[in-house]
Amino acid sequence: MVGDDGHPVYNPEAQAARDGLIETLCAMPPIMSALDALLEHFGHDNVSEVTGRTKRLITASDGRQKLESRSARTSQAEAAAFMAGKKRILVFSDAGGTGRSYHASLDAANQEQRVHLLLEPGWRADRAIQGLGRTHRTHQATTPLFRPVTTDCKGELRFTSTIARRLDSLGALTRGQRQTGGQGLFDPADNLESEYACAALLSWFDLLAAGKLASITLDDFQHRTGLELVDKDGVLKDEMPPIQRWLNRILALPIALQNSIFEEFLALIETRVSAAREAGRLDVGVETILVDKATLIDDIVLRTDPGTGATSHLLTIEIARRRTPVSLERILRIAESDASACFMVNAKSGKPALRTRARALMEEKEGTPIPRVELMRPTRNEYMREDDLFESSWAAVERDVFCDAWSHEVEAAREKVDSETVRLATGLLLPIWSALPSDHLAVNRIVDGEGRSWLGRLVFDDHVPQLFTKLGIDRSEALPASAVAKAVASGRSIDLSHPFPSTVKRSIVNGSPRIELVGCPADRLPWLKSIGCFTEIIQYRTRLFIPVGQVEAILERLLADPSQLAA
Known part of the structure; x- marks a missing residue:
């Protein structure tokens, strides 16, 4: 508002509110930077600071503050104190990360596992990689844990995602794989x-x-x-x-x-x-499969390049690995820190799970949120829609029941060694890329306990005959019943040409998983039922199923006894 004399008219109440706000703000303590907050909380005697600061304000033992001068030699002494184990916390910046190593070196007194907290990474991926590389090097006792630190402000994901993208792209340029740059930090x-x-x-x-x-x-x-x-x-x-x-x-x-x-x-x-x-189309770069033991069983040469002599191979590797289940103490800490957590046990299998709220999906046409939950199991995590959870066999239980079931499964998982045979296409893959299966595009690296590694694409058993046919290799590869049963149980559909063209797949009927045999001749239904299959008429159509507990036994009879099909 402007008066008749042209001067602005002020509201006394608004002026008083403004002055009161300024007075309150000036009376509040200043917000410390992350570096000063760490020094104040843990004490400068316990924290090694390796930065480019030439002066800093520290609090003495008597509570008085004083200004301390620092030089380049001070940073060297601080780094040496951390590596010697005299100070267990190290804070370093770009200026303090050049030309130094802070990993758990076998030559250093401090060989404890480093927990590297990535705070304020900035915008340059090369500097972030340089900082991460200070604590992860060769000749070390243990590998570090990398933990990016963010607040609960969603907008901060903008900065973290930029670093994730640039780390991944830089890793693809320097090592030929995207996982190298990001160290697997980001989903x-x-x-x-x-x-x-x-x-x-x-x-x-x-x-x-x-x-x-x-x-x-x-x-x-x-x-x-x-x-x-x-x-x-x-x-x-x-x-x-x-x-x-x-x-x-x-x-x-x-x-x-x-x-x-x-x-x-x-x-x-x-x-x-x-x-x-x-759908198997998610490009996650190179995935590393860590195993305890890997044994090379077979090596088939798929192709030899006429110009360079480079070869493409199909390796058959038997791998064995122990599971590392989540301990009861850790899952209880997670449950205590999450208000939405609920103890669950499956009524059919008796397996436990901790239910927590997961990020919802969204229906793209209507924008309707689809609530989901995460089921944390001892050896894996599962995601499920809330509607599907209500129709499943999962039920809430008391803490004591959950703890007993969790401890029992953890003990069983630690004693169990999972063994399986995998096939890996390796060597010169580009010329044979179109012949490899198109429904699983992930590139895997298998690394065993002795440090040996194999890099290539996984080829499932049911894809091997088709691969040989496309490459013109005269080699018959009969798919055993156990391999068919395992592939179908994992969710893949298997086409059978023997004894008649058909497809074995996993189907959901009334909310329960079943194994279905599709495409069978109608005149062979009596014989198929005699070996253990059963039929149901669903929506005026006869469908043939294999009992879940007898899949492998029935498939063995189906694949090994074609004479029974004679009219």
Whole structure:
């Protein structure tokens, strides 16, 4: 408001509120930086600081603060004190990470396992890799644990995802595999600039324009971010803002609104990543399979290059590995820290699981959230939709019942050694890439306890005959009944040509898994039922099933006795 004399008119109440706010802010203690907070909490006598600071303010034993001068030689002494075990905590920055090693060297007195907390990584992946490499080197007693540190502000994922993307791309350039740069720190769903994230953003724009998002409206989003998403007719533009610009504009929004938008966006990403993972199309770079023992059983040369003499091989390797189950103490700590945790036991199998809330999926057309839960098992984790959980055999139990079941399964898992035979296509793979199965594109590295490793693509038993046929290799490879049963149990469909063309697959009938035999001749149903199969008429169609507990035995009779099919 402006008075008749042209001077502004002030509101005394607003002025008093402003002065009171300034007075309160000035009376509050300053927020410490992460470095000063660590020194204050643990004490400068327990923390080695290797940074580029020439002066720092420390608190003496009498509680008085004093200014301490530091030199390059001070940083050397601090690093030596950590490696000697005199100080158990080390804080170093870019300036303090050049030319030094902080790993658990076999030549150092301090050989404890390093827990490397990555705080404020910045924007340059090469510097982040340099910092991670200071604690992970050869000639070390133990490998470090890398733990990125973030707050609960969803917008901070913007910075972490940039480092994840650049670490992965730099690893692909330096070592030929994406996992090297990121050290396996990040899940594909954590990368907010991946192809799945870009596709999810387009779905988010469509839902925003249709008014199906609960976080914000189209007009409010355009007003707050300055992004123009629609033309003068109110239709979404063909050229939408790139995901980098969208992420940067999101950072300018209030924290609560940021979190709401990111929850919806991450749900769309998780939906796409989960679908790709279930279909076997998720590109995760090179996956390392650590085993206790690996024995090479067979080596078949698939192709020899006429120009260079390089060869492609199909290796048959028998691997054995012990499981490392989660201890009861650790799962109880997780349960105590999560208010949504619930102790569960499967009524059919008696197996325990800790149920926690997982990130929801989102229906892409209507924007409807699909709630999910995570079932933490002793040796693995499973994700399940809440609706499917209610229809399953999982039931909530008391803590004592859960603890007994968990301890029993942990003991059984530790005593059990899992052995299996895998086939690995290795060597010069590019010329034979099109002949390899297209439903499992992951590249794996098998590493045994002796340090030997094999790099290539896994080939399942049911794909071997087709691989030999495509490459023109005259070698018959009969698929045993045990291999067929194992492949079907894992969710794959197996086509059989003997004794008649048919398909064995896993089906869900009335919410229960079954093994189904599809494509059998109608006149062979009596013989198939005589060897143990059974039929059901579902929706006016006769379907043939194999009892789950007798799959291998029935398949052995089916594959080994073709004479019974004679008319």
